[in-house]
Structure formats: structure tokens, C-alpha cells
Amino acid sequence: MKSIQILDAKHHVGETVQIGAWIANKRSSGKIAFLQLRDGTAYFQGIVVKSEVGEDVFQLAKNLSQETAVLITGEIREDSRSKFGYEIGISGIEVVGESHDYPITPKEHGTDFLMDHRHLWLRSSKQHAIMQVRSEIIRATYEFFNQNGFIKIDPPILTGSAPEGTTDLFETNYFDQKAYLSQSGQLYMEAAAMAFGKVFSFGPTFRAEKSKTRRHLIEFWMIEPEMAFMHQEESLEVQEQYVAFLVQSVLDNCDYALDVLGRDREVLQKYTKLPFPRISYDDAVELLQKNGFDDIQWGDDFGSPHETFIANSFDQPVFILNYPKAIKPFYMKPHPTREDVVICADMIAPEGYGEIIGGSERAIDHEYVLEQIKAHGLDENEYSWYLDLRKYGSVPHTGFGLGLERTVTWLSGIEHVRESIPFPRLLNRIYP
Structure with a gap:
């Protein structure tokens, strides 16, 4: 049979x-x-x-x-x-x-109970549908980058330095020295781009931020492409094409899952229309101030309410361009006509889902990067290999990082990022 x-x-x-x-x-x-x-x-x-x-x-x-x-x-x-x-x-x-006294019944259960039983909660129809969307996004990611001439490179998970220059790191003993769980593979992907031209990584990253928001995880997965001989505007085109490709792939291949999730296909279809709108950081601050956000001042980073309002003003994913230099990492390229901003962009998802991509053109001048490393209080010796990239055939290059779980959360139309990964690691939660 x-x-x-x-x-x-x-x-x-x-x-x-x-x-x-x-x-x-x-x-x-x-x-x-x-x-x-x-x-x-x-x-x-x-x-x-x-x-x-x-x-x-x-x-x-x-x-x-x-x-x-x-x-x-x-x-x-x-x-x-x-x-x-x-x-x-x-x-x-x-x-x-046989199964007896299965703990998750058709009745309502509290979040803590469901999280304690995550190993069983995954069997429910909604969680099953979310994981199907996640799987499709992963499959489509490989298809997109393979079709566009990228090579997959795996950066290390254990590192000796902090790409973002923060203290929100998980420290471990690496024999006789300190090491950290990676918060980004970007610096290593820059090295890979100098060897292979167009590369992407897809792996776990870790942030020790003590945050409890619905957008934050301690352990999550990042897709991080890096492209040599490419400037920021070309990178933005890759980013919007990639995101539109992911949305269309979910529409094409997750019909059953979208039914279970009750996701409006017409809403998702809007997100495949290119190009995505762009707004400068300067204009975004002005837009917010004109609409009652008295708490925001030039130089501040945007919070969830700010990002939500900006995205809802366009009803599509939107790029916010050229943030203040003071609130961005050391490796971003300075603006050619302004000293106070850098050449970067965040892509903000609509419907209140916030930032899903952060990217920038990278600074390529050796002396400038060295100066920024020192200004950020980082150890020059830890970044000597990174500085080598600016000494031996440096070229314009750019890249970005897309958070897988935030993208799954957005395309699934669910409320909290904790449901977008099979076994979420949250503040004070590492079980099961």
C-alpha cells in the first residue's frame, strides 16, 4: 500500500x-x-x-x-x-x-505556560504555519543570492572583538583569552567580499541586551550580504529586490500557511511593488515633529512608535537614509558633504514591525577607519586584520543585514518575535 x-x-x-x-x-x-x-x-x-x-x-x-x-x-x-x-x-x-494527558488542550493557555511547553506548542496549527513561512524565507534566500551571483561564506561564531562596538556581548573563555559570541558576521564578510566579490552569510548571532520588547531575541539568525565595487544606491536596489522576492515566494509557496494565519494576501502583494520609498533621517525627524512626536530631536535614534509612524506614512517598506554619525558604528562611510551623518540606511517594515534591515556603505580610507576605531574606544590590535583590508586593494563596498525572525514575524502577521523561531532565547528564558 x-x-x-x-x-x-x-x-x-x-x-x-x-x-x-x-x-x-x-x-x-x-x-x-x-x-x-x-x-x-x-x-x-x-x-x-x-x-x-x-x-x-x-x-x-x-x-x-x-x-x-x-x-x-x-x-x-x-x-x-x-x-x-x-x-x-x-x-x-x-x-x-499512545499519548495521555497532553498538556496543551484546545482551551486558552497563558504565554508562560506555552513557552514552558514550546517543545509541544510547535505542534499547533498556527506555530506549524509560522515555521512553514520561516522555512520558505530560508529557501528563497538561498535561491535569490545564488541566482544573483553571490557565494555563501560562513563567518565565525566565536570572535575576539565586537563588530558593533558595544558591551552587549556574551563573553566566554577561549583557553587563555577572552572571546565573544558573534553579534554580527559583517566584518568577516567584508574580508570575504574582497576575496569573492559578492558574498552572503546566514547564521546565528547573539545580543546580550536586557530587552523585553516584542521585537527582541537573545539568539537570532541574520542574512548578511557584502558586495565589492558597489555603492549604497546599488545596495538599496539589491535590498528591495531581495525583500520583494521573499514576499512573493511566501505568497507563491505558503498558501496553506497563510490561510491558517489569516494573512491578507492583498496586503502582502503591495510589498512586492518597487522601488520602495526613501526618506532621509533629517526629513523623518521633521515628519515626526510635525505630527506630535515632541520627544524626538535630531541626533536621537528612533524607537518603535517613531518607526511605526514613519512606515505607516508610506504603507510600504521604507528606507530611512543617512543617520547621525554619533549613533552608528565606526565602520560606516562618512557623507561626502556633511560631517554629522554617515552613508547608511535602515529598512522599516510596515504594519508596526519596525527595522528589518540595517546597512551601509563601508569606510575604505585606512587612516579614517583607524581614527574611528580609536574614537570608539576599541583596541587597535584587535582590528589590525580589518585595517589590512584598507591597505591591500581597498575598493568601494557595501552590505546589509536582514533579521530572519523579524521578517518571519512581519510576513506571518504575528504579534511577537518569540513565535518566529522554534526555540526562542529570551531574557531570563533558556528552557526548553
């Missing part, structure tokens, strides 16, 4: 097949039992009719408990009443693994 996955049911209508699944829920009505089945690819309904299977199988179906693992035999049928469109008429059931 042919074994199939639920997602492939549409290809087997009228066939008798076997499916390995778990019981997500069940109900019975007289002489019919309805089993909600899941197998990791999708959910659909199995129907057990007493007169067709006999007393033993029918009673077994009625007594199956939530999350019991089973092998189901039956005929695939079309089901116009469900969004999935198919069901299975069950003729046989074999229990593979």
Missing part, C-alpha cells in the same frame, strides 16, 4: 493509502467519528463511519486521545467544505504511540 503525506493528498484522490499522523483533535456524532489529523506537512480530517469499519475500529477511533500517533488507512476524497480541500475516509487504524 502506498504511504503518502497529507500535503500530497490532492494527487491521490480515489486511492486507498496509508498515512502516519497524530491526533490533533477529535469529535464524534452518533455513528461517525471525525479525527483531525496532522503529519507535519498539513492538517486534514479523517472520517470513521461505524457501519463501514465495524465496532472495534469505531470504538478505537472514539477513544483515541490527543497527540496519539497512528497509522491511518483509507481512501482520499475531495472535501469542498474545508480550506484544505481533501479528507480521508478511514478504513483502518493502528496505534503507534
